[in-house]
Amino acid sequence: MAVYTEVDVETAAALLRTLDAGTLTAMEGCAGGIENTNYFVHSDKGDWVLTVFERLGFEQLPFYLGLMQHLARKGLPVPEPRTDASGNFLHSIAGKPASLVNLLPGESIDRPMLAHCSLLGVTLAHMHTAALDFPAQQPNLRGLDWWATTVPIVQPHVGEALAQRLAEELDFQQRFHAAASTQSLPRGPVHADLFRDNALFDGAPDSPRLSGVFDFYFAGVDHHVYDLAVCVNDWCVDLDTGRLEPEHAQALLRAYHVHRPMSPAELRALPGMRRAAALRFWLSRLADWYLPREAALLKPKDPTHFERVLVDCVDNPWHPEL
Numbered sequence: 001m002a003v004y005t006e007v008d009v010e011t012a013a014a015l016l017r018t019l020d021a022g023t024l025t026a027m028e029g030c031a032g033g034i035e036n037t038n039y040f041v042h043s044d045k046g047d048w049v050l051t052v053f054e055r056l057g058f059e060q061l062p063f064y065l066g067l068m069q070h071l072a073r074k075g076l077p078v079p080e081p082r083t084d085a086s087g088n089f090l091h092s093i094a095g096k097p098a099s100l101v102n103l104l105p106g107e108s109i110d111r112p113m114l115a116h117c118s119l120l121g122v123t124l125a126h127m128h129t130a131a132l133d134f135p136a137q138q139p140n141l142r143g144l145d146w147w148a149t150t151v152p153i154v155q156p157h158v159g160e161a162l163a164q165r166l167a168e169e170l171d172f173q174q175r176f177h178a179a180a181s182t183q184s185l186p187r188g189p190v191h192a193d194l195f196r197d198n199a200l201f202d203g204a205p206d207s208p209r210l211s212g213v214f215d216f217y218f219a220g221v222d223h224h225v226y227d228l229a230v231c232v233n234d235w236c237v238d239l240d241t242g243r244l245e246p247e248h249a250q251a252l253l254r255a256y257h258v259h260r261p262m263s264p265a266e267l268r269a270l271p272g273m274r275r276a277a278a279l280r281f282w283l284s285r286l287a288d289w290y291l292p293r294e295a296a297l298l299k300p301k302d303p304t305h306f307e308r309v310l311v312d313c314v315d316n317p318w319h320p321e322l
């Protein structure tokens with residue numbers, strides 16, 4: 001149950017009033033999610049998600065919430081932070097940062113079909129294009145520097161063979177990211193964590209619609225092809241074996257390419273970026289596994305899955321046909 005900070009009815013009702021979001025009719029704590037306190041809040045003006053941020057500070061949130069506002073106002077299915085009369089979207093509850101966004105319709109999909117991958121490709125292309133003129137800058141805080149800091153932290157816990165694999169992959173990534181061919185790849189604000197549990201679909205089963213993309217709290221400026229690699233590694237990988245499902249990946253990339261054509265350099269970089277994305281989530285899961293945060297209620301996710309994904313990326317580099 002992801003309610004770390006109890007929010008009482010009076011506090012929620014007062015926030016709704018401040019944000020001209022109607023009169024509160026009901027609220028319930030949200031069981032999903034592990035990072036933040038989330039409540040579903042209902043009023044005579046609509047349905048909302050009230051989030052109290054447990055780890056992120058007031059200084060990082062303007063980038064994430066501003067990017068969500070930017071994308072939502074351009075018509076993307078992204079929650080829009082509700083603003084007060086002065087235009088502020090960052091509020092405070094119990095001394096912690098808080099936000100109120102509109103509740104998006106739809107459900108997450110456990111096992112994406114080709115149609116879901118295509119819809120994701122279309123939306124991701126639109127998100128990348130729409131974000132290009134977002135003025136704020138924040139690097140991907142889970143990028144190369146973080147990998148280099150985290151590898152030696154987790155190495156003592158994983159045994160010699162895996163410690164060696166981590167060192168070799170970090171070395172590969174440092175060379176790959178230093179190459180001029182990588183540095184010149186197109187960049188912009190990207191989601192960087194758009195797993196299947198961060199998207200919603202509605203519509204009939206045979207004609208789904210992508211109705212929501214949320215959880216922008218790892219977003220940052222990075223290469224577009226890195227963001228694609230993160231998606232391919234989750235939406236288009238068998239969760240039992242860690243192996244790529246090439247038809248799913250092809251569907252995602254073809255749909256993306258129609259709306260934001262990928263350059264030959266981006267296509268060439270995809271195998272290296274898939275390795276980068278696999279390393280990033282292997283490392284964060286290893287860190288959560290061996291060095292759990294104090295008082296964290298979260299059940300750590302299985303790191304070995306991304307070890308398998310990385311092995312598959314290295315052993316079977318995949319090149320899309322567009």
Ligand SMILES: Nc1ncnc2c1ncn2[C@@H]1O[C@H](COP(=O)(O)OP(=O)(O)OP(=O)(O)O)[C@@H](O)[C@H]1O
Pocket residue numbers: 002030032033034035036037038049079101102103104105197212214215
């Ligand atoms: N704007 C929204 N519209 C609809 N549902 C939402 C929205 N925001 C969050 N949710 C729902 O609430 C759940 C928890 O949200 P979220 O995933 O952002 O939690 P978290 O704790 O912040 O992050 P994490 O996924 O890292 O645990 C989601 O699984 C989703 O079902």
Ligand SMILES: N[C@@H](CCO)C(=O)O
Pocket residue numbers: 193195218281284285301
């Ligand atoms: N998507 C991440 C967790 C949240 O960032 C993972 O599956 O490891």
